[in-house]
Amino acid sequence: MSIVVEHEKRQREILEKALDVFIDEGYENATFQKIADRCAITRTTLYLYFRNKKEIFNYSIKQLLGKVEKDILDVKENQELNYREKITAVLLVILERLEESRRLLSVILKFLLNLSQNDVCPDNRVRRRTVRLRHILATMVIEGIRAGEIDPINVRAADDLLYGIIEAAIFRLVVLKRTSVGELKHSAALAVGQLKTP
Numbered sequence: 720m721s722i723v724v725e726h727e728k729r730q731r732e733i734l735e736k737a738l739d740v741f742i743d744e745g746y747e748n749a750t751f752q753k754i755a756d757r758c759a760i761t762r763t764t765l766y767l768y769f770r771n772k773k774e775i776f777n778y779s780i781k782q783l784l785g786k787v788e789k790d791i792l793d794v795k796e797n798q799e800l801n802y803r804e805k806i807t808a809v810l811l812v813i814l815e816r817l818e819e820s821r822r823l824l825s826v827i828l829k830f831l832l833n834l835s836q837n838d839v840c841p842d843n844r845v846r847r848r849t850v851r852l853r854h855i856l857a858t859m860v861i862e863g864i865r866a867g868e869i870d871p872i873n874v875r876a877a878d879d880l881l882y883g884i885i886e887a888a889i890f891r892l893v894v895l896k897r898t899s900v901g902e903l904k905h906s907a908a909l910a911v912g913q914l915k916t917p
Contacts, residue, residue: 730768733758734782737775741826746776747833776830779823784848787816791855802863803911809859810881810907813852814888814900821892828893856881860914869914880910 736757740749751772755765769775790812794805817824857878863869884907888900 726768733760733765733768734775734779737772738779738822738826741776742822745833746772746826746830776826780827783816783820783823787813790816795855795859802859802866802868803914806856806859806863806881806914807908807911809856810884810911811904813885814904814907817885817888817892818898818900821898824889825893828889852885853878853882863914872914877914881907884910 733754737749737754740754740757744750744753749772751765752762754772754775755762758765769778791809794800794808794812797805797808800808857874860869860872860874860877860881864871864874884903887906888903891897891900891903
């Protein structure tokens with residue numbers, strides 16, 4: 720058991736230091752050797768944890784998205800909340816995870832911008848995750864309408880509004896280099912509050 724715990728601990732340390740390399744060097748210029756050097760281990764040892772830098776990068780993204788999805792599912796299953804409260808809680812969870820992961824977000828955004836500048840389509844996994852998140856938000860709005868807790872509205876427009884708050888947070892954290900999106904948390908609550916007229 721302690722071997723597994725030690726392995727996972729070392730893996731997290733490698734991911735954190737690899738993130739520093741990606742930030743300093745950019746994804747394209749980061750190498751497996753530079754990551755090993757930053758971790759003060761040999762490349763051979765690094766291979767015990769990851770096959771290549773792409774796997775390290777993808778694992779970092781997968782960890783972030785896995786945490787977000789777990790948090791969202793926990794909120795969706797909370798029977799004590801009405802649908803407007805659930806949607807607000809989901810947005811707040813996402814905004815908090817984005818704040819915690821702003822360093823990783825900057826690397827992801829640079830990576831995606833580099834892909835698009837080289838006429839390569841961004842990774843399909845990113846697109847699928849985006850569609851999935853939008854689907855979760857739209858489903859919650861639809862369920863809220865069916866439950867009579869949200870006024871009948873254009874679901875696509877509501878989804879665009881809610882997802883726009885997430886996009887604004889990414890822009891503020893990565894492009895504007897803010898450390899917090901607290902004002903957007905208030906905007907999220909205000910936007911969701913408008914889904915039902917008093």
